[in-house]
Amino acid sequence: MSTLTQDAARAGASVGLDGDRITFRGGRPLKGRIEVRGAKNLVTKAMVAALLGEEPSLLRQVPDISDVRVVSGLLELHGVKIERDTETGDLHLDPSNVERAHMAEINAHAGSSRIPILFCGPLLHRLGEAFIPDLGGCRIGDRPIDFHLEVLRNFGADIQKLSEGIRMHAPNGLTGAKVELPYPSVGATEQVLLTAVRAKGRTELRNAAIEPEIMDLINILQKMGAIISVDADRVIRIEGVDRLTGYSHRALFDRNEAASWASAALVTKGDIFVGGARQGEMLTFLNVFRKAGGAFEIEDDGIRFFHPGGELKPVVIETDVHPGFMTDWQQPLVVALTQAHGTSIVHETVYEQRFGFTDALVEMGADIELHRECLGGQYCRFGQQNFLHSAIISGPTKLHGANIEVPDLRGGFSHLIAALAAEGTSTVSNVGIISRGYENFIQKLEQLGADFTVEG
Numbered sequence: 001m002s003t004l005t006q007d008a009a010r011a012g013a014s015v016g017l018d019g020d021r022i023t024f025r026g027g028r029p030l031k032g033r034i035e036v037r038g039a040k041n042l043v044t045k046a047m048v049a050a051l052l053g054e055e056p057s058l059l060r061q062v063p064d065i066s067d068v069r070v071v072s073g074l075l076e077l078h079g080v081k082i083e084r085d086t087e088t089g090d091l092h093l094d095p096s097n098v099e100r101a102h103m104a105e106i107n108a109h110a111g112s113s114r115i116p117i118l119f120c121g122p123l124l125h126r127l128g129e130a131f132i133p134d135l136g137g138c139r140i141g142d143r144p145i146d147f148h149l150e151v152l153r154n155f156g157a158d159i160q161k162l163s164e165g166i167r168m169h170a171p172n173g174l175t176g177a178k179v180e181l182p183y184p185s186v187g188a189t190e191q192v193l194l195t196a197v198r199a200k201g202r203t204e205l206r207n208a209a210i211e212p213e214i215m216d217l218i219n220i221l222q223k224m225g226a227i228i229s230v231d232a233d234r235v236i237r238i239e240g241v242d243r244l245t246g247y248s249h250r251a252l253f254d255r256n257e258a259a260s261w262a263s264a265a266l267v268t269k270g271d272i273f274v275g276g277a278r279q280g281e282m283l284t285f286l287n288v289f290r291k292a293g294g295a296f297e298i299e300d301d302g303i304r305f306f307h308p309g310g311e312l313k314p315v316v317i318e319t320d321v322h323p324g325f326m327t328d329w330q331q332p333l334v335v336a337l338t339q340a341h342g343t344s345i346v347h348e349t350v351y352e353q354r355f356g357f358t359d360a361l362v363e364m365g366a367d368i369e370l371h372r373e374c375l376g377g378q379y380c381r382f383g384q385q386n387f388l389h390s391a392i393i394s395g396p397t398k399l400h401g402a403n404i405e406v407p408d409l410r411g412g413f414s415h416l417i418a419a420l421a422a423e424g425t426s427t428v429s430n431v432g433i434i435s436r437g438y439e440n441f442i443q444k445l446e447q448l449g450a451d452f453t454v455e456g
Ligand code: EPZ
Pocket: 040, 041, 042, 114, 115, 138, 141, 142, 143, 144, 145, 146, 147, 148, 149, 183, 184, 185, 186, 187, 188, 209, 211, 256, 326, 327, 328, 350, 351, 352, 409, 410, 437
């Protein structure tokens, strides 16, 4: 057992920090087996949930990624004791001594993640106040927090915007509320859950997000003693309780990471067994993967993704909230679509600016045109605005090596696999961002036989 801070130092040395570069020699199929652990977009929230318990919690299968380190740092600043078993990924969180943290120390985490906004409800319950620094996360759109603030106001929080961040008070506690989200936002749904479980009385949330990571957070909260029902038509009802215990939970696998490796297998004409992946949470992805010409075999302990030979086929995709095709799946798949015979269309309806990564693919020889119009079967919120949110990908095009810079997490992974599929040598810089969400990606690339050199 070791503390997370020690782990972070070790991981920083091996995984790579922002600014690192990798030179790839492309053209080799990726083949072999890798494992995925808990979902980035669940474990970070589950760690925040531990703040609500009166006893310690145990979260299993926690990946060693930088987003986990950021949330650990913030929890430790608030008095939560954290220990991690590096082998198993078990994370022990003890919130017995939750305390106020200094604004300056919290602010040292400004810009590093979006999770701090989810500390609000639990801290207001535990301390009667909360301070949230400026948020970070991938720059893939405006990413406002208006839904979150409105939700918290509904529960009775008093919110003050300061130049350094946001300060909140709830001297008289928080009370359950009726909330209807303008859009089924994942984060705002989690905000409601993490606030309502200890609020006085009942909460009804309409137009909630129902992603599998949210369902797993609900599982965790129920283990802690919460009363939550998920009804038809995106309605979630919560009855507030006076106290919550700790939990012991094995985190849901990271389906975004699994989908990324699946696309890597397709674009490099490879064969990757993703240990830990499950069918149920990837149903929509698997359908599209198959339509694009990919093959898969579902086993009890994971899913084998491979290129079965023959031509890849074009597809038309619209990203959407669950159970639709996730926005986080499109970037690696777009790289594979550059190799499909025909014209594919991807209409991004969740984030208005999530095609920035395609510039580098075009530089590498891909034929991708971006459009402001909604090119799928439906109009989306971005249709009347000036955002390049639809892509037409014509293929197949040969990809050649280039010097490219990673713009964000998923776009970054797509750059890695484009470099691995390209003819010749590519240098990909700023790869440290990728360790925000992909555990040990460098070691995994090695395991799969990729030909590359990491530069400092
Ligand atoms: C989560 O972001 C994930 N991040 C994202 O993963 C994921 O792409 C997204 O959900 C959708 O599934 C984490 O879980 C940490 P949203 P979140 O609130 O919660 C708008 C990755 O690469 N909106 O569902 O921030 C927003 O701008 C990342 O792993 C408001 O307008 O996403 C977006 O257009 C990237 N006001 C839409 O809603 C608000 O207050 C959906 O965002 C909140 C959101």
